Amino acid sequence: MIYDGIAGSEGIAAGRAYIYNNDQVESNEGRISSGEAEAELCKLDEGIRKSKAQIEELKKKVLSELDESKAMIFDAHMMMLEDPEFLETVRESIRADNLNAAYAVRKAADFYISIFGQIEDDYMRERAADIKDVSSRLIRNITGTPSDELKKIDSPVIVVAHDLTPSDTASMNRNLILGFAADIGGGTSHAAIMAKSLGIPAVLGLGNISKKVKNGDYIIIDGTEGKVIINPDTGLKEEYKLKIYEYKKQRKKFEGSAFLPAVTTDERKVEIAGNIGTPEDIESVIARGGDGVGLFRTEFLYMDRDSLPTEEEQFEVYRKAAAAFEGKPVIIRTLDIGGDKKLRYLELPEEMNPFLGWRAIRICLERKDIFKTQLRAILRASTYGNIMIMFPMISGVGELRAAKEVLEEAKSELRRENIEFNEDIKVGIMVEIPSAAITADTIAKEADFFSIGTNDLCQYSLAVDRMNPKVSKLFQPLHPGILKLIKHVIDASHRHGIFTGMCGGMAGSGEAAIILLGLGLDEYSMSAASIPVIKSIIRNVSYEKAKEIACHALELETPEEVLEYSRSIMKQLKIEYI
Amino acid sequence: MITEKVTILNETGLHARPASVFVNTAAKFKSDLTIQKEEKKVNAKSILSVLGLGVTKGTELTISAEGPDEEEAVRKLVQLIKQGINE
Numbered sequence: 040m041i042y043d044g045i046a047g048s049e050g051i052a053a054g055r056a057y058i059y060n061n062d063q064v065e066s067n068e069g070r071i072s073s074g075e076a077e078a079e080l081c082k083l084d085e086g087i088r089k090s091k092a093q094i095e096e097l098k099k100k101v102l103s104e105l106d107e108s109k110a111m112i113f114d115a116h117m118m119m120l121e122d123p124e125f126l127e128t129v130r131e132s133i134r135a136d137n138l139n140a141a142y143a144v145r146k147a148a149d150f151y152i153s154i155f156g157q158i159e160d161d162y163m164r165e166r167a168a169d170i171k172d173v174s175s176r177l178i179r180n181i182t183g184t185p186s187d188e189l190k191k192i193d194s195p196v197i198v199v200a201h202d203l204t205p206s207d208t209a210s211m212n213r214n215l216i217l218g219f220a221a222d223i224g225g226g227t228s229h230a231a232i233m234a235k236s237l238g239i240p241a242v243l244g245l246g247n248i249s250k251k252v253k254n255g256d257y258i259i260i261d262g263t264e265g266k267v268i269i270n271p272d273t274g275l276k277e278e279y280k281l282k283i284y285e286y287k288k289q290r291k292k293f294e295g296s297a298f299l300p301a302v303t304t305d306e307r308k309v310e311i312a313g314n315i316g317t318p319e320d321i322e323s324v325i326a327r328g329g330d331g332v333g334l335f336r337t338e339f340l341y342m343d344r345d346s347l348p349t350e351e352e353q354f355e356v357y358r359k360a361a362a363a364f365e366g367k368p369v370i371i372r373t374l375d376i377g378g379d380k381k382l383r384y385l386e387l388p389e390e391m392n393p394f395l396g397w398r399a400i401r402i403c404l405e406r407k408d409i410f411k412t413q414l415r416a417i418l419r420a421s422t423y424g425n426i427m428i429m430f431p432m433i434s435g436v437g438e439l440r441a442a443k444e445v446l447e448e449a450k451s452e453l454r455r456e457n458i459e460f461n462e463d464i465k466v467g468i469m470v471e472i473p474s475a476a477i478t479a480d481t482i483a484k485e486a487d488f489f490s491i492g493t494n495d496l497c498q499y500s501l502a503v504d505r506m507n508p509k510v511s512k513l514f515q516p517l518h519p520g521i522l523k524l525i526k527h528v529i530d531a532s533h534r535h536g537i538f539t540g541m542c543g544g545m546a547g548s549g550e551a552a553i554i555l556l557g558l559g560l561d562e563y564s565m566s567a568a569s570i571p572v573i574k575s576i577i578r579n580v581s582y583e584k585a586k587e588i589a590c591h592a593l594e595l596e597t598p599e600e601v602l603e604y605s606r607s608i609m610k611q612l613k614i615e616y617i
Numbered sequence: 618m619i620t621e622k623v624t625i626l627n628e629t630g631l632h633a634r635p636a637s638v639f640v641n642t643a644a645k646f647k648s649d650l651t652i653q654k655e656e657k658k659v660n661a662k663s664i665l666s667v668l669g670l671g672v673t674k675g676t677e678l679t680i681s682a683e684g685p686d687e688e689e690a691v692r693k694l695v696q697l698i699k700q701g702i703n704e
Binding site: 116119124125155166 | 619624635638642645659660662663664665666668669
């Protein structure tokens with residue numbers, strides 16, 4: 040049987056189906072006698088406490104593995120667990136209606152789900168799914184039902200579900216998941232985004248596939264065409280085996296050559312580095328042939344705890360990263376907190392425009408205690424490898440000077456204490472605010488390198504909130520305006536003898552790689568999975584040709600034209616990418 | 618008790634990020650806070666209740682507060698809405 044759905048994430052996979060039933064959480068109508076109410080209320084509180092801890096943990100995991108914006112969903116979950124009306128409704132049904140805690144939660148959740156369901160709006164439907172997700176978690180924690188169904192998977196499978204929530208996907212063993220098929224969802228749903236970031240296929244919006252497939256059925260999912268085939272006949276099976284073989288061969292080719300240097304056919308070498316968010320990511324960057332770390336996000340050190348991390352704790356983490364890369368560059372970005380990323384122990388004001396607010400270097404320059412502790416830890420680790428320091432959210436040379444002043448203070452303190460550090464440690468900035476890009480010539484005189492953060496640079500330059508589905512299609516890194524800004528920054532850096540890297544999503548994009556090469560980009564930093572592909576693209580083109588291509592791209596007038604041109608060039612040069 | 622009427626100016630209404638900002642602001646006050654749309658009156662500190670009201674652009678809301686910081690609370694919430702929350 041063949042079913043048509045929505046192509047959620049590219050690729051093809053075949054294998055045994057694993058039916059994941061996240062709907063059916065035990066919460067049978069449970070009554071209690073009035074004497075048991077106190078005990079049930081305690082169970083409820085304990086369940087809430089556990090759920091919050093789990094959500095915090097998941098958020099941390101997602102933050103370290105994926106884009107920061109994807110962790111925001113867990114903030115919404117947290118707010119629901121703190122909702123006074125919801126909790127009071129639950130407590131009241133335990134006290135007055137003699138319901139047990141699990142059933143009381145189910146009833147209250149169903150009430151809100153039905154209200155939200157009546158509002159015709161995608162956003163509200165997603166929130167209804169969130170309530171379901173959170174309440175199921177809470178019920179499992181109250182009843183002690185194990186929630187790690189996906190964690191239990193011990194052989195490669197294709198996960199088939201009604202829907203996949205962030206909680207579901209965050210806890211699974213990603214090495215054993217061949218793909219997703221789900222009843223609901225589309226191209227921008229959580230399951231699609233997750234599948235793309237894992238590099239596995241997904242077919243979504245299939246109606247009731249989770250009822251049609253049985254555990255252990257042989258299924259094929261084609262995430263490129265949006266098809267699912269259940270128990271195919273031999274002919275189809277063979278046809279798809281060949282397709283999968285071709286697809287895998289292509290991937291393997293990329294992975295197989297991952298350790299070759301990224302050198303163009305006319306010998307221009309660029310660095311292809313990895314972005315890391317926790318020490319666990321170090322391994323995957325090394326395994327995929329990364330030439331170092333172009334962006335070490337340090338926020339994880341500060342999150343999910345009740346006090347600031349000490350200098351010693353930070354030093355240990357930075358030291359290990361520096362040592363693991365054996366002399367290859369490790370660029371550590373100083374704390375980028377604020378805006379929508381909060382810390383429990385640091386009072387941050389509620390802001391109207393968090394992304395234009397008190398965040399990153401703006402906080403650090405006011406809270407010098409926090410800043411200097413981090414700088415001291417980085418400096419101390421600098422003797423263990425090739426560490427560089429990068430300041431985020433710099434809008435002009437003044438902030439760079441102020442930050443360097445604090446760095447100098449940290450250095451003199453260490454000297455006085457006779458503690459060793461690399462006196463020549465390189466100091467650079469993230470170029471993510473348009474004013475910094477425009478004044479790159481001025482800043483380049485006082486920085487040792489630039490790293491273009493394309494996610495924020497695009498958000499600020501194009502005035503587009505990526506998280507807002509109404510405008511997210513306007514988020515176009517290949518916009519001629521962005522290309523011109525990037526060229527301006529790279530040219531300025533080269534005029535002053537410093538290098539420019541890129542650590543935003545654009546750096547890992549196959550469609551942008553050659554244009555960026557031609558613009559003169561020196562270093563690309565991306566999530567580990569993209570490293571082999573980008574390396575392969577670089578190795579298959581000459582710098583001279585890339586310059587011509589970039590030159591032509593700069594003359595195009597719309598993002599669509601640039602994208603189309605880039606695709607046609609890739610085809611013409613027979614350069615493969617996934 | 619302090620009460621004030623205000624009309625929602627945001628394009629998306631009390632939705633998504635504006636709803637969280639509104640509820641988080643309300644939660645900072647000690648007073649009991651409610652918002653009312655037509656006949657429906659809900660706790661302004663409850664994200665689920667606020668979202669459930671389905672407040673769209675142009676909706677007239679009544680904000681009420683009762684408690685030690687009632688004046689400040691109503692003033693702040695009305696101001697927030699008049700400024701368009703965070704759009």
